[in-house]
Amino acid sequence: MNRMRLHVLALGAVLLALGVGGCATVPVKPWQRERLVDPIVAFKSEAREDARKMKTFEAREGSTGGVGGAGGGCACK
Amino acid sequence: MSPRVALTLLAAGLASAGAAPAFAQEAADEPQVAGTLARWFTDSDHVSVRSLSGDWAWPLARNSALTFHYNNERVLIPAVSAPPGTQEAIDAITTASRPISGNAFADFVKQRNEVEGEYARGPAAVTYYVSSESDYLAQQVGGRWNRDFHQQSVNLSLGSSWGWDEIAPVQDDDTNTGDARKTTLHWNAVMTEVVSPSLLLRYGVEYNLVNGLQHNPYRNVYAGGTNVPERHPDTRQRRDAFVRVNQALPNRASVKLSYRLYNDDWGVTSHELGSRLSQYVTRGLSARWEYRWYTQTAADFFRDTYTSVSGIGGYLSGDYRLGELSSHLFGAALRADLEAFAPTRTFVRRMTLWVDLERYFNSNNYSANVVETGVDFRFP
Numbered sequence: 001m002n003r004m005r006l007h008v009l010a011l012g013a014v015l016l017a018l019g020v021g022g023c024a025t026v027p028v029k030p031w032q033r034e035r036l037v038d039p040i041v042a043f044k045s046e047a048r049e050d051a052r053k054m055k056t057f058e059a060r061e062g063s064t065g066g067v068g069g070a071g072g073g074c075a076c077k
Numbered sequence: 078m079s080p081r082v083a084l085t086l087l088a089a090g091l092a093s094a095g096a097a098p099a100f101a102q103e104a105a106d107e108p109q110v111a112g113t114l115a116r117w118f119t120d121s122d123h124v125s126v127r128s129l130s131g132d133w134a135w136p137l138a139r140n141s142a143l144t145f146h147y148n149n150e151r152v153l154i155p156a157v158s159a160p161p162g163t164q165e166a167i168d169a170i171t172t173a174s175r176p177i178s179g180n181a182f183a184d185f186v187k188q189r190n191e192v193e194g195e196y197a198r199g200p201a202a203v204t205y206y207v208s209s210e211s212d213y214l215a216q217q218v219g220g221r222w223n224r225d226f227h228q229q230s231v232n233l234s235l236g237s238s239w240g241w242d243e244i245a246p247v248q249d250d251d252t253n254t255g256d257a258r259k260t261t262l263h264w265n266a267v268m269t270e271v272v273s274p275s276l277l278l279r280y281g282v283e284y285n286l287v288n289g290l291q292h293n294p295y296r297n298v299y300a301g302g303t304n305v306p307e308r309h310p311d312t313r314q315r316r317d318a319f320v321r322v323n324q325a326l327p328n329r330a331s332v333k334l335s336y337r338l339y340n341d342d343w344g345v346t347s348h349e350l351g352s353r354l355s356q357y358v359t360r361g362l363s364a365r366w367e368y369r370w371y372t373q374t375a376a377d378f379f380r381d382t383y384t385s386v387s388g389i390g391g392y393l394s395g396d397y398r399l400g401e402l403s404s405h406l407f408g409a410a411l412r413a414d415l416e417a418f419a420p421t422r423t424f425v426r427r428m429t430l431w432v433d434l435e436r437y438f439n440s441n442n443y444s445a446n447v448v449e450t451g452v453d454f455r456f457p
Contacts, residue, residue, distance in 0.1 A: 043279060
């Protein structure tokens with residue numbers, strides 16, 4: 001097993017631990033989430049921008065991903 | 078399916094949705110939103126891209142929604158100041174694709190049109206995407222599903238897509254690559270958690286299996302004392318894992334941090350760190366500062382110079398994106414929700430305006446500037 005696979009496995013273990021840890025905490029009530037839907041905090045408000053940026057970076061660098069969505073063709077390659 | 082048929086079907090679907098306004102009255106609490114965006118990209122190689130796009134989100138009955146995206150891009154790649162086949166001409170070609178044929182001393186301009194539609198109902202959604210340009214047609218179908226857990230504090234999203242690209246290089250005096258195909262199978266699993274009243278956490282993994290033509294059909298590589306067409310492997314497995322943290326701060330501010338680890342079977346491994354700091358300047362007006370750092374290793378078969386025309390294991394690359402690379406991005410943005418400035422103006426108060434400036438540069442002596450400006454409108 002090469003070193004890279006070990007890194008990926010380690011990161012996966014951390015993410016799994018985060019998930020288990022999240023489920024172990026007391027859920028945040030809906031009326032406590034006002035700050036989380038603010039556009040400067042929420043994930044949703046920057047989703048389109050993140051997708052656009054991913055395409056720009058894909059055209060200039062050798063990797064992809066990070067926004068949880070699928071890629072596609074791009075004229076700027 | 079031809080792009081014309083696909084676009085017709087998509088347009089028919091959108092039209093039928095538009096013909097059912099009665100259903101929209103039963104829709105969920107999300108408003109109908111239309112947005113438009115203008116974007117200008119220029120880089121140190123004088124390549125420029127002008128984008129004009131529109132987005133539309135329409136909530137429908139029975140917890141469903143339709144979204145539509147359109148984008149038109151005009152790409153200008155400057156003239157090459159040397160005859161086809163010379164080393165100077167090859168060096169002048171940037172990562173942007175252009176053929177060298179006949180008169181290479183003229184600017185090369187091409188248009189790209191992109192359409193994407195999504196229908197979501199409850200926890201599931203299906204998407205169709207098509208992108209068309211003179212030498213490239215990309216299509217993709219996808220689906221995703223998500224579910225809440227733990228009293229809606231945790232959300233799991235699973236997504237997959239299948240893309241198929243038709244590549245038809247235009248006349249090129251150097252390489253003469255024939256028509257080719259490329260397919261991409263993608264899947265992702267993403268978890269989002271509400272950790273506290275001020276902290277959001279998202280993390281996930283993604284996988285892409287790419288088959289088909291994956292090198293630039295117009296690029297030559299100097300190898301063994303001569304110029305030979307670039308040649309990359311036909312298969313590439315790409316995977317990444319990422320984590321993002323959004324933290325609301327006191328005094329109406331927030332900080333967003335992200336990290337991504339990427340690896341593929343060509344030997345490229347990369348790390349990406351991102352940060353964004355946002356602050357309300359006044360009610361309805363926010364400013365944002367952004368910094369991103371990126372580094373990657375080289376692909377196994379990438380070399381600065383090749384001593385043999387057979388390259389490394391039969392592959393040759395002149396694509397700097399497959400070499401060692403690091404980059405930085407600095408950005409600043411302003412966003413104004415006009416409801417705060419004109420609460421009694423029926424039309425104006427439904428608009429949000431924003432402008433975004435970015436400066437990107439990497440270790441390959443490459444830099445780029447991006448200017449974006451847009452407006453979103455929330456319908457009654």
